Amino acid sequence: MTKKFFSLLLVAVLGLTNLAKADEGMWLPLLVKRLNHVDMQKKGLQLTAEEIYDINNASLKDAIVQFGGFCTGEFISKEGLLLTNHHCGYDAIASRSTPQADYLKNGFWAMSRDKELGNPGLFVDILVRMEDVTPKVLEGITAQTPEADRMKLVSERMKALATEAKGSENYVTYVRDFFAGNEFYLFVYERYSDVRLVGAPPSSIGKFGGDTDNWMWPRQTGDFSLFRVYADANNKPAAYSPNNKPYQPKKHLPVNLGGVEEGDFSMVFGFPGRTQRFMTSEGLKLAVETSNPARVKLRGKRLEILKEDMDKSDAVRLKYASEYASVSNYHKYFQGQNAGVKRMKTVEGKIENEAKYNQWASADAGRNASYGTVLADINKGYADQKEYTLSQVYLSEAALAPAAAKFALNFVPLQKALKENKADDIKKATDAIKAASKEYFEGFNVPTDEKLFAAMYQMYYNDVPKSQHPDIFKTVETKYKGDWKKFAAEAYKKTFLTSEEKLNAFLAKPTLKVLENDLIFKTINSVYTNYTGNINPKLMTARTSMDKATRLYVAGLREMQTDKTFYPDANSTLRLSYGTVRDYEPRDGVHYSHYTTAQGILEKEDPKDEEFIVPQKLIDLIKAKDYGRYANKEGELPVNFISDNDITGGNSGSPVINGRGELIGLAFDGNWEAMSGDLVYDLDYKRCINVDARYVLFIIDKFAGAGHLVNEMTLVNQPSPNAATSAAASAAAVTSEVKTEVKVKDDKIKTKTKKEKKKKK
Structure with a gap:
């Protein structure tokens, strides 16, 4: 050479x-x-x-x-x-x-x-401007500020800054946190x-x-x-x-x-939309071992039911086309995510990096005081969440999958207004339901929804721990012998949620008795009440305890790796x-x-x-x-x-x-x-x-x-x-007829001559 x-x-x-x-x-x-x-x-x-x-x-x-x-x-x-x-x-x-x-x-x-x-x-929203408002949000807040006080101050200031930016203009404004609450930016949009x-x-x-x-x-x-x-x-x-x-x-x-x-x-x-690249090893394990498999299972069944009915009717196909595409997209996504994490040994890599983080934190008394326990606190939070993760997944992926059940949640404010017998609130609630009903009925096929209801709630009943079941599940056990198809058939036969005529008749003279006896509303209300009263408080306690630890963990990472330019999660x-x-x-x-x-x-x-x-x-x-x-x-x-x-x-x-x-x-x-x-x-x-x-x-x-x-x-x-054109062109003139393969160690990319690539194409 x-x-x-x-x-x-x-x-x-x-x-x-x-x-x-x-x-x-x-x-x-x-x-x-x-x-x-x-x-x-x-x-x-x-x-x-x-x-x-x-x-x-x-x-x-x-x-x-x-x-x-x-x-x-x-x-x-x-x-x-x-x-x-x-x-x-x-x-x-x-x-x-x-x-x-x-x-x-x-x-x-x-x-x-x-x-x-x-x-x-x-x-569509068109950005007018963005602004770093971190100093304004965190003014006067120190490491000694109690976490509850910090959360309250941050929330109030974020809202105030968004309101101030909106002014008298027809803007959409909000403040978002970045780096797990270490920085804050204001966004101002015009909405067309x-x-x-x-x-x-x-x-x-x-x-x-x-x-x-x-x-x-x-x-x-x-x-x-x-x-x-x-x-x-x-x-x-x-x-x-x-x-x-x-x-x-x-x-x-x-x-x-x-x-x-x-x-x-x-x-x-x-x-x-959303990335979680600062997530720790325990968070990854919770996702790949518990959340993702459950989502894949539920979405797979949902797609099977939708496809069967969509293939039989063009009208049904058009009703569910968008929903099917959305469900299918992330059905495959969660499978691929698990495969990628396994192939890359991501959990193992996180564990190795977390060990280095703890070693760095413990090497200095000041750092140890700030960051020494944050990973242990985060991992405890994930451990506390794990018990209730299936309840969370099955609420969104199963309980709210049937359109009628999801729509029935709109009646919760009406239930409250009827109990309190407040005429203004009753009218406000019924008006909101009427406004939401048009889109609901446009994308709704009764036989398909009934099948979804029976299948999704059967899976919810089978897979979520019994100690976390809503009361309605006991009713199905005793009165319907656990037969969710039988329960769904009766629910969809008697409900006022399956036609505009029935719905409008109810809304003309709504009564608490009729509402609470509707089996579809009764089901989702039971699930919703159980989740908000028993499950979510436990999840929120675990997450709240993690918030401070996660914020400190990310701050520590940025302090530890001074030679790296960090970008925030999406x-x-x-x-x-x-x-x-x-x-x-x-x-x-x-x-x-x-x-x-x-x-x-x-x-x-x-x-x-x-x-x-x-x-x-x-x-x-x-x-x-x-x-x-x-x-x-x-x-x-x-x-x-x-x-x-x-x-x-x-x-x-x-x-x-x-x-x-x-x-x-x-x-x-x-x-x-x-x-x-x-x-x-x-x-x-x-x-x-x-x-x-x-x-x-x-x-x-x-x-x-x-x-x-x-x-x-x-x-x-x-x-x-x-x-790279000018750098590669001169060498290409000499090596155009030479079979060359160069291994680049850092990122394992193999580069070949143009002639070789052309043959592969």
Whole structure:
């Protein structure tokens, strides 16, 4: 090997080592300038920190919205056109569908603005600003402040700061705690509630692969939908009105047609829901040994019942489509989470780190006084919770699974008002029930719900310790001989909760006797009363005792590891993660490319399997290679790609942005090998699965014929920035015909020459 060759190879290795290092962290955009900007520039970012987050001038944060409170969306035109996932818009699409106009099955495209469909109850929140209010919240609070006093002061100040920020504006404001209560940030949003459906591909595209491909790579899923946000004449929030105008965002994302290559910079900007990466080993064990298996068991049975009835009727299928998708998503997720924790030996790793923490704390008298017992206190809290964990899981996953039981909880305030005979409270309670009843009856099928009721409560009865059973279970034991099917049949036959007519008749003249004798209300009221009176107080006692210990534990970790920049757990606030487009090797002998193409759709196509049906028009376009301007330089139509961005639930619909601030894709999933991501970040395997922006545009334009929507976007056609390109290019010229494999010790990534990877594809 010549010196020149060795030098060039070393340059390439150094460049690729930087490329291959995954970037853990969901960062607050407010702090990017101080914490992340230099590192982001090294990876290919060409924006200033102010172009990412600025409260005085338009920045990327103005193009990002929280969609419905559970997903993310982004503006892609100056006319308020909003892009998010198909599964994020799923409920809106299903709600507007009928057996005669089945938008889930056939797709929907508004060919003019007047055809766009309103969605009552759907909203988007646009961030105005965020602010570190930690000094204000913790003013005067010291280590000597009694915990009860601290909790009271913190709660009062958080509410006061949110109220002050709201002022006279129509803002949504709140203060959230970070690092287990060590820091506090204020968030101010504008909420827009006129959000209209503009376009959605058929589920055979938007959900291609179904449950089989869910959380898996490789994928060929067009998981996107389009909405438009409307505002009043002053561009401010307003209720739905035909007089409203398309919202004019301060910033919208240009859409990049140049595509992505491995090593390209990628940034995901969105609202990740919840992570628990500071959780201790005992918390992990409780999740993987108790909570997760119970959730998988209950959701599996629930899916079985729903699927049986959905397959028999299109009307039932549309009623339960959104619920089925949601239940199924996390049914598989909890299985994957357990598998990931086991594979990574996460519990063992936590135990090892906790031993180091205790050693560090005990090495200094001051540290020992502050942190010496915190892990023991936390672990005791988990031990105290364990006895009641199944009761908690079965309340949410079983008792509230039947729609009638969940809806019946709305009658608890009415029960109280009837007991106290307060006319104003009775009217207030009945009005609230009427308001909630419309959505309830729209997504409710009596025979299906009865089956769910019988099955879920039977499992609750069998699996939760008898000492924690509600009183209603004794009634079923004695009067119905433990036959939950028999009990459910009588309950659903006699209840006033199965039709609008019966419900309205009751609400016209509500009486305490009729309410308390209704078997469905009687059941959920018994469960609810038992849980709030007997179970939850014990859980809260255990958790309250852990709060201080957890806060101190996290503070100690940050003090112990002064060379590490910490990021807070996700909590549904705006964050960004950054990294690179990147392939991976999930197991020995298997290599996954960083992208998939339309050819994979034809390879998976199966007209006998509903998850892999492909519309004939799409088949024809792919076979003819009629991709137009959306093909890559090899003439392929890219469909999905992967990056090592750190994401979690809530990031669905988040834009994937290149170094120039252009949209290159849409995040929609994580990968099976890193399903433990909410508990621990997997440096080697963590991948974010994204819809390529070119496939989104191809479906809108070539498949749907809705090119007018593409025309209102700002399109850019140039390659995305790649920080490693210049370093690797010179070495590639010398080694292009040489079979080379370089092992990078730190993150175990194998890099191969372009020629070798091409063969694998």
